[in-house]
Amino acid sequence: MHETSDPAVEATSAEARTGDALDVHRAHTYLARPGERLTHIFLLIDGWAARYRLLSDGRRQITAVFVPGDFCDLAWRRARTTTQHVIALTPIRALRIDIGEFEHHVECDPGIRAIVENEAHLASETQCEWLVSLGRRTAMERLAHLFCELVERIGRVSGNGSGTCEMPLTQVDLADVTGLTPVHVNRTLQQMRRAGLIELKSKQLRLRDFSRLRKIAFFRSNAEGRRFRNNVFGALRLFQRAPAVPCQPSPAIEEEDRLIIA
Amino acid sequence: MHETSDPAVEATSAEARTGDALDVHRAHTYLARPGERLTHIFLLIDGWAARYRLLSDGRRQITAVFVPGDFCDLAWRRARTTTQHVIALTPIRALRIDIGEFEHHVECDPGIRAIVENEAHLASETQCEWLVSLGRRTAMERLAHLFCELVERIGRVSGNGSGTCEMPLTQVDLADVTGLTPVHVNRTLQQMRRAGLIELKSKQLRLRDFSRLRKIAFFRSNAEGRRFRNNVFGALRLFQRAPAVPCQPSPAIEEEDRLIIA
DNA sequence: CGCACACTTGAAGTGCCTCAATAAGTGTGG
DNA sequence: CCACACTTATTGAGGCACTTCAAGTGTGCG
Numbered sequence: 378m379h380e381t382s383d384p385a386v387e388a389t390s391a392e393a394r395t396g397d398a399l400d401v402h403r404a405h406t407y408l409a410r411p412g413e414r415l416t417h418i419f420l421l422i423d424g425w426a427a428r429y430r431l432l433s434d435g436r437r438q439i440t441a442v443f444v445p446g447d448f449c450d451l452a453w454r455r456a457r458t459t460t461q462h463v464i465a466l467t468p469i470r471a472l473r474i475d476i477g478e479f480e481h482h483v484e485c486d487p488g489i490r491a492i493v494e495n496e497a498h499l500a501s502e503t504q505c506e507w508l509v510s511l512g513r514r515t516a517m518e519r520l521a522h523l524f525c526e527l528v529e530r531i532g533r534v535s536g537n538g539s540g541t542c543e544m545p546l547t548q549v550d551l552a553d554v555t556g557l558t559p560v561h562v563n564r565t566l567q568q569m570r571r572a573g574l575i576e577l578k579s580k581q582l583r584l585r586d587f588s589r590l591r592k593i594a595f596f597r598s599n600a601e602g603r604r605f606r607n608n609v610f611g612a613l614r615l616f617q618r619a620p621a622v623p624c625q626p627s628p629a630i631e632e633e634d635r636l637i638i639a
Numbered sequence: 640m641h642e643t644s645d646p647a648v649e650a651t652s653a654e655a656r657t658g659d660a661l662d663v664h665r666a667h668t669y670l671a672r673p674g675e676r677l678t679h680i681f682l683l684i685d686g687w688a689a690r691y692r693l694l695s696d697g698r699r700q701i702t703a704v705f706v707p708g709d710f711c712d713l714a715w716r717r718a719r720t721t722t723q724h725v726i727a728l729t730p731i732r733a734l735r736i737d738i739g740e741f742e743h744h745v746e747c748d749p750g751i752r753a754i755v756e757n758e759a760h761l762a763s764e765t766q767c768e769w770l771v772s773l774g775r776r777t778a779m780e781r782l783a784h785l786f787c788e789l790v791e792r793i794g795r796v797s798g799n800g801s802g803t804c805e806m807p808l809t810q811v812d813l814a815d816v817t818g819l820t821p822v823h824v825n826r827t828l829q830q831m832r833r834a835g836l837i838e839l840k841s842k843q844l845r846l847r848d849f850s851r852l853r854k855i856a857f858f859r860s861n862a863e864g865r866r867f868r869n870n871v872f873g874a875l876r877l878f879q880r881a882p883a884v885p886c887q888p889s890p891a892i893e894e895e896d897r898l899i900i901a
Numbered sequence: 902c903g904c905a906c907a908c909t910t911g912a913a914g915t916g917c918c919t920c921a922a923t924a925a926g927t928g929t930g931g
Numbered sequence: 932c933c934a935c936a937c938t939t940a941t942t943g944a945g946g947c948a949c950t951t952c953a954a955g956t957g958t959g960c961g
Contacts, residue, residue: 430771432857438774440767452767455760456864461767497759498717504766505702505714505723509692511773512700512818516949547907556774561949563909579958595694597722778917809939823917825941841926 398473402465408449409463415456417473419449420616422609424469425545428452429553430461439553440507441500442466442546444531446609451497454480467545474616482616489615492607499602506597511556514594516565519555522594524575528584529600544582662735664727670711671725677718679735681711682878684871686731687807690714691815692723701815702769703762704728704808706793708871713759716742729807736878744878751877753867761864768859773818776856778827781817784856786837790846791862806844 399422402408408419408426419426426443428450440461443449449471453459474482482489503526510519528534532542548566552559569575574590576583584590591598607615661684664670670681670688681688688705690712702723705711711733715721736744744751765788772781790796794804810828814821831837836852838845846852853860 430767432771432775436775438771440770452760452763455756460764460859494717498714501714501763501766502722504763504770505692507770508702508766508773509694509700511770512815513694513698549907553774558950559908560910560951564949567909602718810941811939820918821940822919822942825939826917829941 400469400471400473402469402471404465404467404469406465407462408465408471409453409459409461411458411460411462413459415453415459416476418451418454418476418479419471419473420609420612421445421447421449422470422472422613424465424467424471425543426463426465426469426471427550427554428461428463437553438556439550441504442527442554444527446531446607446612448493448496451493451500454497466550472613472616486615491605492612492615495602495605496607499599499606502599502602507554509595516555516557516561517569518594519557520551520562520565520569521574521590522596523551523554524582524584525587525590525594525596527582528587529598529603532582534587538587540584540587542582543580544577545580660735662731662733664731664733666727666729666731668727669724670727670733671721671723673720673722673724675721677715677721678738680713680716680738680741681733681735682871682874683707683709683711684732684734684875686727686729686733687805688725688727688731688733689812689816690723690725699815700818701812703766704789704816706789708793708868708874710755710758713755713762716759728812734875734878748877754874754877757864757867761861761868764861764864769816771857778817778819778823779831780856781819782813782824782827782831783836783852784858785813785816786844786846787849787852787856787858789844790849791860791865794844796849800849802846802849804844805842806839807842 400419404424409415421443423445425445426449427439428441428443429437429439431437441450441452443463450459450463454476483493484490506522506526510522514522527544528540528542532540534540546554548562549559551557551566552562555562557565566575566577570577573585574593575585590596662681666686671677683705685707687707688711689701690703690705691699691701693699703712703714705725712721712725716738745755746752768784768788772784776784789806790802790804794802796802808816810824811821813819813828814824817824819827828837828839832839835847836855837847852858
């Protein structure tokens with residue numbers, strides 16, 4: 378598979394065919410701002426991003442974290458405009474898919490539709506679990522749960538019951554995900570280190586005792602649901618190729634067609 | 640429109656045609672339990688319901704509140720089984736729609752598809768705002784926000800800037816929505832009453848100063864997004880009538896079709 | 902090498918929780 | 932219609948998880 382080993386090269390050639398572009402962005406660049414007209418959906422290839430809501434007095438709550446393989450942001454497929462910020466947390470590479478083409482793919486390609494609907498479903502499950510964290514879990518439980526989730530999403534669990542994954546989130550980011558203050562995140566992380574639960578240094582997270590962390594976090598694995606999840610290269614390939622058979626997308630639904638019954 | 644003024648009668652006749660049934664349930668009956676095979680989606684006609692997650696030590700977090708006109712639960716359209724509890728908070732009437740028929744309707748009827756996708760989108764926006772509440776808002780802000788949301792969803796705002804709506808949620812329910820304890824909900828409600836913000840008695844909520852509450856809650860209206868929302872009778876009618884033109888639903892997507900690329 | 906950013910630590914304060922008891926509703930059956 | 936059980940709402944006192952403010956100390960990078 379040497380000829381397809383570099384997704385960037387693939388993307389470049391694909392761009393000529395489909396008009397989709399592989400974007401490169403530095404950390405902290407905005408992929409979306411609230412109120413913008415929605416023109417693209419990104420398929421994240423490398424790096425992390427986050428969606429967040431900012432209150433007018435500066436309070437910030439991160440409402441989703443995007444890792445390689447995630448679409449960003451499926452939440453706005455039905456919307457005219459964005460309602461939240463999306464920012465690159467690290468340098469990223471992402472396939473920028475025109476929203477019209479995206480809808481066309483979803484309409485015409487059952488494989489892509491299955492992926493997209495599955496992704497949306499996973500995102501909604503994740504979001505529910507975040508609600509539980511923010512509403513009912515303690516600081517340590519919230520962090521433990523987040524770490525379990527991320528290791529399941531992008532990490533590796535080794536035989537001896539430990540797991541590892543990248544962790545580019547700063548303590549400020551972690552605070553804005555977990556609804557805590559950075560100071561308290563710091564103290565809680567140290568408590569977890571002292572308890573032998575985790576190691577976290579230079580953007581590398583290691584769960585030293587996955588099963589204990591799961592219990593602490595009341596973590597419910599969604600590995601089954603992720604079994605059929607797209608992987609980043611697979612999804613990339615799917616979106617890069619033109620649909621094998623051109624199809625007639627059903628006509629766009631006009632506002633007048635939406636149900637308004639007095 | 641006398642002949643269609645009673646949805647129950649309509650439903651009964653529709654049942655003969657479509658197999659959908661209008662269910663009546665008492666308060667506190669389960670519409671779903673985690674791990675159940677998903678067979679139906681409910682269209683709530685009367686009464687309120689809630690989805691929640693229960694931790695093994697008894698902590699409960701309500702992750703969605705359903706009011707008349709809501710589908711319950713769209714979150715599971717892509718799932719084989721339910722992952723949370725859904726319970727009737729009050730006596731309810733609901734149109735029980737077989738999941739297969741539901742998917743058929745969505746597939747074949749662009750009007751229904753528009754409704755369902757719009758509903759799913761609204762639900763996801765609401766959920767994001769709940770994340771912000773639980774993560775970054777104080778007790779009073781959380782309650783103020785919830786009240787603003789509910790008045791926008793089902794209440795009426797009168798000219799003088801006050802709004803009213805039904806409020807069948809007990810203080811325990813409110814606590815499980817807002818991630819607080821019932822005791823603190825009680826104290827916060829009294830504080831809001833004393834401040835002249837709300838009246839809340841015998842299941843009736845009155846916002847005495849909607850604009851002040853909005854500011855307190857950092858409430859962002861989604862009235863625009865709800866303009867095209869189905870209303871309960873409209874949606875009921877749609878789901879009761881058989882599709883005007885029988886259509887060929889695209890073949891179900893088999894597991895093998897889902898993308899698995901190593 | 903120095904600047905910016907991430908992380909760490911301490912001390913003091915507070916918003917919310919826990920435990921506990923009582924009052925006020927609400928439905929149910931005799 | 933009252934007696935009873937049960938849920939819901941209220942109030943008090945005390946404690947703790949988390950916040951706030953205010954220093955620091957690494958640490959990576961141009």
